[in-house]
Amino acid sequence: MNELSASEGVFTTAQALRFGVPRNVVAKACEAGGLVRIAHGAYRMAGTPASQLDDLVAIWKLTDPSKMTHERMPVAAWDGVAVAGSTAASILGIGDFYLSPYRILAPRRFGSRNTETRFGARSIQRDDVSFVHGIPVTRTERTLIDLVLDGEDPSLVQDALSDARVKGLDEERLEHLVSQTKASTKAKKTMERLFERKE
Structure with missing residues (x-):
């Protein structure tokens, strides 16, 4: 042990x-x-x-409990389960979001009795995450997209965007993700309005 x-x-x-x-x-x-x-x-x-991340780490590991962390990290082994949305924003230090309830996205829905966890079905690519404290967390650009898709308050997303720009947001990557993201017309318009690049 x-x-x-x-x-x-x-x-x-x-x-x-x-x-x-x-x-x-x-x-x-x-x-x-x-x-x-x-x-x-x-x-x-x-x-x-x-x-403070122990609970979150446990929840992520229990989505595939027999696998070791290093076995889930390689691109070829990527299973698409990642910490995202408001939880990722909290870890990344962008915006004013709480760590919990924990937001985790996966290619398919997970059932959980944990009331502090909100699983969602959404496709996350391996190049949109980085491993932080041993768990996959969506990168800043992907996190901003998911905040909009999760219906977070636009003013809170705007604050997260401002913080992200200070930290070195990849504007081109964000624009690319917006163009590639499948979303409702309303969500798309919100993204385009919020994420318009400042010259």
Whole structure:
């Protein structure tokens, strides 16, 4: 478990099983205080400092619990599950958005009993994400698009855009994504109005 914790931080019971650690051993370690339960099926070592992202990391890992993080990172292995929208904006430090409820997008819908998670079905390309704290987070340009598609308040999206420009927004990439995004006429017009490039 120490080896698994060193490579994964938050880990799942399915990952532990791959390391030869049975579920009952994980349960006993948790009962003895050696592990902290983050979510059903996800843990971290008690001696590892807690992070405000622990819950989010656990939720993402539980979307494919047996895979190791490094196995999900390569382009060829990309499964399309990414932290997006308001949660991504919070992590990226753009706009005034809260970390939770957690927004996660995937090619298909996930069922979750976690009331703090909002899953959505939307296609996210691998080149539109970067791994931050071991989880895939949509890049700034993609995050802005998803904020509009999620129906966030346009004034909040405008604030996020302003912050993004200060941080070095790729305006051409944003324009490209707007042109490629399938959306309602209203959403398209909102994007074009909000994201008009400043000369």
